[in-house]
Amino acid sequence: MNDVARLAGVSIKTVSRVVNDEAGVHPATAERVLAAIDQLGFRRNLSARNLRRGSSTGTIGLVLEDVANPFYSGVTRAVEEISRLRGRQVITGSSDEEPARERELALEFCSRRVDGLLIVPAGVQHGYLLPEMRAGTPVVFLDRPAGDVAADTVLVDNVGGAAEAVRHLAAHGHRRIAFLGDRPRIFTAAERLRGYREGCLRAGLEPRDDLVVMGPHDERSVAGVLRRLEGLATAVVTGNNRITVHVLRALAGSSRPRPALVGFDDFELADLLSPPVTVLAHDASALGKAGADLLYARLDGDVAPPRRVVLPVRLVARGSGEVRA
Known part of the structure; x- marks a missing residue:
């Protein structure tokens, strides 16, 4: 912001007012600030801004086994669609079925102050999430249950x-x-x-x-x-x-x-x-939707005991399984 202020010939406070859409800035001055922002490629840090205000960071974290797997692509898409309607962005990462990588991603997302976490667990030890959960970050587990914490879970049959x-x-x-x-x-x-x-x-x-x-x-x-x-x-x-x-x-x-x-x-x-x-x-999008619905219910203030949702599976007969012995 210092660079923007110098280039526009205004104070840092004026830059802050323009960035945060506050009143009291002359239109011509605001145009100079916006031009300086474009020239310098400045991007405001929404997470830091929201933390200072004590509000949402506008993001949730999604930890999957592998985003390249078409099944998890369907899960991701469903979570993104619901999050878009709720005014939030989704940060996604692949654990590659490694518990250490799952932990690394989850804690990295927490360090970025995501509003909540959706996790397809790679391991069975999730006590590392307890401090975040106690601090108010809701966590929902997808496709597999957590190993050692009580949390909302969505599974298939x-x-x-x-x-x-x-x-x-x-x-x-x-x-x-x-x-x-x-x-x-x-x-x-x-x-x-x-x-x-x-x-x-x-x-x-x-x-x-x-x-x-x-x-x-x-x-x-x-x-x-x-x-x-x-x-x-x-x-x-x-x-x-x-x-x-x-x-x-x-x-x-x-x-x-x-x-x-x-x-x-x-x-x-x-x-x-x-x-x-x-x-x-089984519907990958239904899995993602059910998980996102649980997460946003928690963000809206739901304090009920952890829920366990099991989604149905159906056999689709197409020919390969109908060959007579």
Whole structure:
């Protein structure tokens, strides 16, 4: 502001009045100040301004696993749309499934005095947020619960969805159904594995450890898993959209018999493949909206006990999961 004041030939107080749209500045003087601001590329610090006034900083923080994942893109878009209507901006970061990175991002956002936080947790220890929560910063956890703090949480029906996938495949005659999941320490992966096992028991199938593969997956590792499962499994349930895509890539051009396939999470163009991919669909935008609604309710003064919202999952039959054994 000193540079702007010198260039415009006015006092710092006059610059402050122009920047904050206060009365009492002659129009010609205001024009000189605005011209100086444009020339110098000056941008006012809204966060600092609002902190001095003891009001909102106009921002919320959103910590995701990976903003490049189409599912989380849908979550982000929903949060942005609701925040825009509430006059706030969204600051977003990817944890890359690393608890240390999640903590770093969350605390960085807090240091910028965001009004609230939405977090897809990568870890299970969130005590580091307690000082911020006690100071009045609301926190809502998405897709997975917090490990050791009580807070609003929005989940999807992971167990019910995976069980429905097994039921659907068993109804088409499959008795040897494999499950390919993510790291078992991840809440959604563990819950979907639990649902798979429950689905097997409900269908009269004994869960077999040799048909379950958990852990990090890429196209090469998935191709190896499918080769190993050949002759063992006639159907596969995949634990997330990325694993489903790796399976499809591994099967492309292969002469091996194609197993029946049901994937958890829908994904773009799934309905245009041959055969179209049967999925367990849940609305990413609904997850983002539900989380944002909870957060803004807290910002509006809601002091009710923490809520736990579970969103439904539905099986969309398209062809890949309807192959008879």
